[in-house]
């Protein structure tokens with residue numbers, strides 16, 4: 001996959017899947033524009049990219065803030081004449097039980113994961129239309145189709161919403177040649193999951209995954225870059241699972257399933 005001369009915007013770019021996507025795009029020649037609320041992590045990212053002479057523009061922004069998104073996209077338009085690929089990766093989780101979920105928590109999770117993705121995409125349509133790549137990849141989750149184990153009901157609902165957003169935007173924006181797809185990662189080792197799990201819990205999760213391990217942020221980044229590339233030129237409105245086969249698992253653990261059959 002060659003991203004030479006491509007302008008790739010990544011939200012949530014300072015950590016985890018967003019950071020791996022920014023790296024993988026830069027390695028392939030892209031000019032990356034990184035959006036994140038964590039200004040100091042963006043500075044560390046800038047330093048790493050400079051070491052490798054990769055072009056990078058960093059724009060701190062809170063994607064829960066509509067006015068801030070409008071401002072940052074206006075600034076982006078003065079820095080970049082086009083966007084070839086937009087990756088909406090910024091996300092947060094809230095872990096409470098359903099009955100204890102406070103409205104403010106619910107709204108915060110929806111505003112970053114779902115409304116932030118909607119606003120970024122909507123605001124960037126003119127820049128995407130000016131690009132040659134004309135692709136968007138939303139980072140949803142396996143939770144969009146099942147139940148989140150890292151987050152709560154707000155996360156499951158937000159990610160299910162991201163799939164609806166993906167389908168509808170794909171349908172309408174096809175008129176402009178813009179493709180919109182989503183990835184649904186299963187468990188991925190990033191700050192989000194490391195902060196929410198113990199080593200023992202991570203081992204249990206790995207044992208549930210048919211391929212036997214957690215995905216890496218790079219595994220997801222490569223799927224994102226595939227969907228964003230001309231290799232996927234007739235793929236739009238769809239989702240790609242990166243979960244080591246976890247969505248194939250029913251009630252029994254994978255090891256128990258095999259043990260019952262192996263003599």
Ligand SMILES: NC(=O)c1ccc[n+]([C@@H]2O[C@H](COP(=O)([O-])OP(=O)(O)OC[C@H]3O[C@@H](n4cnc5c(N)ncnc54)[C@H](O)[C@@H]3O)[C@@H](O)[C@H]2O)c1
Nearest residue numbers: 012015016017036037062063090091141187188190191192
């Ligand atoms: N890690 C997993 O197992 C997993 C699985 C499925 C889906 N996802 C999704 O992947 C995406 C990336 O998650 P990750 O695991 O890399 O997590 P991460 O915590 O490593 O990275 C998330 C990034 O988003 C940024 N961010 C959070 N809120 C923001 C806001 N309001 N404005 C701007 N930036 C904000 C953070 O600063 C951080 O840099 C998220 O959408 C997450 O829901 C993760």
